[in-house]
Amino acid sequence: MARIDALAKLTGRAVYAADVDLPGLCHAAVARSPFPHARVVAVDPGPAREVPGVIGVFTAADLSPGRYGRRVRDIPLLAGPEARFAGERVVAVVAESRIVAERAAARVRIEYEELPAALGAEEALAPTAPAVHEAAWSYPGAVVTPDDPPNLQSRVLHGSPEDAERALAGSAHVVDRTYRLAAGHQGYLEPQACAARVDPDGRVHVWMANKSPYRLRHQLAECLELDPELIEIHPVTIGGDFGGKGSPMDAPLCVELARRTGRPVMLVERYHEDLTSANPRHSGRVRVRVGCDGEGRLTGFHVDALFDGGAYAGFKPLPTVTLHGLEEVGSSYRVPAAAVEVRICYTHTVPRGHMRSPGAPEAVFAFESALDELAHEAGLDPVEIRRRNLLADGEPNPWGTTWVEARGRATLEAALDAYRPLAVPPGWRHGRGIAVYDRPTRPGRASLRLVPDGDRLIVETGLPEQGGGAHTVLRQGLARALGMEPDRIEVRQVSTAGLPPDDGVGGSRVTATLSVAVARAAEALRAEGGPVTVTLDPATVPPVTSYCVQVAQVAVDPGSGQVRVLELLTAVDVAEVVNRDAHRLQIEGGAVMGYGLACLEDLLLEDGRVWAANLGEFRIPSPVDVPGLRTVLVPGGRGIGVLGVKAVGELANVPTAAAIANAVADAVGVRVRDLPITAERVHRGLAGGEGEVGEEEAQGGER
Amino acid sequence: MRLRFQLNGEPVEAEVPGDALLLDLVRGRGLTGTKEGCGVGVCGACTLLLDDRPVSSCILPAGCVQGREVWTVEGVARRHPEIVDAFLRHEGLQCGACTPGQVVMAAALKLRGGEPDEAAVREHLAGNLCRCTGYRAIVESVRAALGS
Numbered sequence: 001m002a003r004i005d006a007l008a009k010l011t012g013r014a015v016y017a018a019d020v021d022l023p024g025l026c027h028a029a030v031a032r033s034p035f036p037h038a039r040v041v042a043v044d045p046g047p048a049r050e051v052p053g054v055i056g057v058f059t060a061a062d063l064s065p066g067r068y069g070r071r072v073r074d075i076p077l078l079a080g081p082e083a084r085f086a087g088e089r090v091v092a093v094v095a096e097s098r099i100v101a102e103r104a105a106a107r108v109r110i111e112y113e114e115l116p117a118a119l120g121a122e123e124a125l126a127p128t129a130p131a132v133h134e135a136a137w138s139y140p141g142a143v144v145t146p147d148d149p150p151n152l153q154s155r156v157l158h159g160s161p162e163d164a165e166r167a168l169a170g171s172a173h174v175v176d177r178t179y180r181l182a183a184g185h186q187g188y189l190e191p192q193a194c195a196a197r198v199d200p201d202g203r204v205h206v207w208m209a210n211k212s213p214y215r216l217r218h219q220l221a222e223c224l225e226l227d228p229e230l231i232e233i234h235p236v237t238i239g240g241d242f243g244g245k246g247s248p249m250d251a252p253l254c255v256e257l258a259r260r261t262g263r264p265v266m267l268v269e270r271y272h273e274d275l276t277s278a279n280p281r282h283s284g285r286v287r288v289r290v291g292c293d294g295e296g297r298l299t300g301f302h303v304d305a306l307f308d309g310g311a312y313a314g315f316k317p318l319p320t321v322t323l324h325g326l327e328e329v330g331s332s333y334r335v336p337a338a339a340v341e342v343r344i345c346y347t348h349t350v351p352r353g354h355m356r357s358p359g360a361p362e363a364v365f366a367f368e369s370a371l372d373e374l375a376h377e378a379g380l381d382p383v384e385i386r387r388r389n390l391l392a393d394g395e396p397n398p399w400g401t402t403w404v405e406a407r408g409r410a411t412l413e414a415a416l417d418a419y420r421p422l423a424v425p426p427g428w429r430h431g432r433g434i435a436v437y438d439r440p441t442r443p444g445r446a447s448l449r450l451v452p453d454g455d456r457l458i459v460e461t462g463l464p465e466q467g468g469g470a471h472t473v474l475r476q477g478l479a480r481a482l483g484m485e486p487d488r489i490e491v492r493q494v495s496t497a498g499l500p501p502d503d504g505v506g507g508s509r510v511t512a513t514l515s516v517a518v519a520r521a522a523e524a525l526r527a528e529g530g531p532v533t534v535t536l537d538p539a540t541v542p543p544v545t546s547y548c549v550q551v552a553q554v555a556v557d558p559g560s561g562q563v564r565v566l567e568l569l570t571a572v573d574v575a576e577v578v579n580r581d582a583h584r585l586q587i588e589g590g591a592v593m594g595y596g597l598a599c600l601e602d603l604l605l606e607d608g609r610v611w612a613a614n615l616g617e618f619r620i621p622s623p624v625d626v627p628g629l630r631t632v633l634v635p636g637g638r639g640i641g642v643l644g645v646k647a648v649g650e651l652a653n654v655p656t657a658a659a660i661a662n663a664v665a666d667a668v669g670v671r672v673r674d675l676p677i678t679a680e681r682v683h684r685g686l687a688g689g690e691g692e693v694g695e696e697e698a699q700g701g702e703r
Numbered sequence: 704m705r706l707r708f709q710l711n712g713e714p715v716e717a718e719v720p721g722d723a724l725l726l727d728l729v730r731g732r733g734l735t736g737t738k739e740g741c742g743v744g745v746c747g748a749c750t751l752l753l754d755d756r757p758v759s760s761c762i763l764p765a766g767c768v769q770g771r772e773v774w775t776v777e778g779v780a781r782r783h784p785e786i787v788d789a790f791l792r793h794e795g796l797q798c799g800a801c802t803p804g805q806v807v808m809a810a811a812l813k814l815r816g817g818e819p820d821e822a823a824v825r826e827h828l829a830g831n832l833c834r835c836t837g838y839r840a841i842v843e844s845v846r847a848a849l850g851s
């Protein structure tokens with residue numbers, strides 16, 4: 001079944017934020033701080049103002065002092081008097097064209113006084129570290145207090161550290177390992193883009209690559225102290241999201257610039273700006289201490305995660321201001337005693353945001369690697385240690401949740417059944433690695449309006465289409481619920497003025513949300529006949545979880561350390577699948593993204609600067625890089641709503657890095673604990689050198 | 704600078720600054736199907752056909768079209784409905800940001816002729832990044848469009 005949006009995209013007609021054309025539209029560009037930490041001493045806009053075509057030049061002092069954020073409101077529209085990361089917006093220029101705006105921005109004279117910077121999470125928490133914010137606890141939404149270290153963004157603690165210590169002390173085998181992850185970027189091909197217009201009566205209109213329009217409206221209202229009813233977010237197609245298109249980003253600035261100039265203003269970031277200054281993935285380290293008894297049964301674990309949140313906390317949406325995937329570490333297993341502490345801190349580096357299943361690839365890379373290391377220690381096969389510890393139906397996970405069903409074992413066996421070893425080039429070694437992940441499906445808030453039109457039906461939704469296929473799933477779901485032909489149903493995305501609030505896209509919640517919403521809508525339509533509007537309250541739906549087991553096969557050249565991932569086999573625990581093609585793409589695209597995290601992606605953050613500042617340096621997988629992909633669906637699960645679905649959008653990207661690291665260890669006995677897994681790192685391990693690989697493997701050799 | 708060239712099969716004239724980019728030239732004429740991704744010639748989102756060969760319009764000066772023939776995704780989709788159809792049938796897209804470039808690359812391969820196998824199609828698409836799909840569906844779409 002073809003996607004609703006496909007034809008417009010294939011013929012170039014789909015309108016993305018950067019394609020929006022408004023009468024009188026002008027363009028903004030910004031001058032950014034070159035220093036990780038500096039005081040803006042003076043700004044001379046003169047040379048920029050002289051450029052023909054320039055409409056205005058603005059500093060922080062010229063604009064609203066409001067700050068914005070998805071939760072913590074700590075991000076200013078422009079920096080001043082302090083600039084807190086290299087790449088922060090300092091001066092904005094509005095001009096008749098984008099090129100003119102950029103040229104003029106380059107001519108603004110900004111005098112800086114460079115200040116000492118806190119770079120790196122450990123360093124930032126030291127008592128002597130320069131504070132990134134005077135009083136971070138005072139920002140609306142902050143979860144820290146004046147008694148916390150000044151550079152703390154958030155700290156969460158789950159479980160009982162005492163119980164975990166006791167369990168570890170009584171374990172037959174324990175490993176204590178630390179894993180590190182480089183900063184990465186969501187890598188959507190469409191850079192951040194928005195346009196804003198302010199009408200003479202004060203109404204604000206925004207067109208933006210943003211996946212949660214209703215939240216954007218709320219965030220803009222808070223930051224600029226506006227009545228949300230006066231703000232309208234118009235629908236546009238989104239060119240990829242992966243967690244990076246959920247914040248207000250440049251929208252508050254655009255609105256202010258539009259207000260001050262009296263013209264509609266568009267700001268489209270150049271890709272290098274997006275890489276260096278938007279909201280890339282957190283870097284950090286995860287220390288895992290995990291133990292088992294003589295039979296390989298897990299006794300307890302203690303996980304300590306420390307992540308670099310960059311200069312602002314405002315790109316994290318959760319009330320806890322943390323990365324929830326880290327909080328749920330070890331969730332697939334039966335573990336009597338568990339504790340996890342997650343700290344995220346401010347540094348003078350690019351502020352970090354969400355990326356597809358935030359915190360989960362990090363947690364799973366560390367935990368599933370450690371599990372293999374523990375198996376090795378205990379003399380067990382990596383498959384066996386998982387078989388013995390995966391949750392069975394009715395058993396609670398380490399964080400106290402008992403799901404409707406626990407299909408980890410079945411998913412693991414399905415993956416192993418499908419597994420076939422592939423040949424490696426002569427002289428190369430073959431390795432197989434396994435990793436497991438499970439992710440809950442939780443519906444969100446959604447509103448739909450159904451308008452019958454003869455034998456057709458018009459469905460209005462506030463849900464944007466960011467590539468996941470939301471509108472297509474909505475049409476198919478309604479068709480099923482109403483017993484109609486899908487082609488008699490027309491899906492229209494309406495602006496925020498059209499419907500009650502919707503949570504937008506994210507958290508893999510779309511299909512599940514729609515699964516419940518379409519049933520309600522269908523019921524209401526049958527009962528009332530005429531146009532109906534239904535709003536779904538997510539609290540009433542019991543959540544389920546779905547498992548994903550990945551098996552990576554690698555070939556490693558023992559001479560150079562080069563790793564070739566031959567195949568990623570992904571087994572996914574599913575219930576009903578609404579759109580098979582879209583479902584498969586989510587899994588395959590996820591696995592390839594997991595491969596990128598595992599083997600390629602690194603923003604090369606050094607001295608507080610992003611060095612991989614273009615898509616040539618920051619490499620995402622290309623068609624010739626990608627491993628063979630195989631997908632095994634494990635049907636029969638119990639899903640959510642009338643459609644009976646489980647989430648799939650943020651599954652397959654999660655276990656990949658651990659599966660590949662485990663496969664490399666299996667092939668050549670080198671345990672890489674730092675991502676990405678480069679030939680250089682593997683080679684260092686093979687050569688018995690020091691560095692990112694562990695001490696044990698520093699001696700090299702096969703195990 | 705005054706330019707005369709063929710755009711999607713029609714003769715056109717344009718007045719552009721001497722340092723304008725080809726990407727800005729076509730987008731400025733309302734043909735916004737051509738996208739700016741990386742802006743440095745590595746992602747392929749801005750691909751269009753110049754005398755039937757694929758080029759990255761984000762790194763080419765607009766002046767290079769003088770007297771030549773340009774096809775953007777809008778024109779390619781009209782000229783090659785079988786490519787659009789193949790992508791529809793094989794679901795070779797998600798967010799669509801890379802899609803215009805992929806469609807244009809399919810046309811380029813078609814115009815070049817021959818019967819490329821799976822590996823050759825992949826190689827042909829090596830400079831067209833897609834963050835969404837994992838590529839299998841794109842490669843299948845292109846192969847279907849070629850009838851291979």
Ligand code: FES
Nearest residue numbers: 740742744747761
């Ligand atoms: S935008 Fe031209 S190659 Fe990426």
Ligand code: FES
Nearest residue numbers: 797801833834835
């Ligand atoms: S479909 Fe989104 S980048 Fe290819």
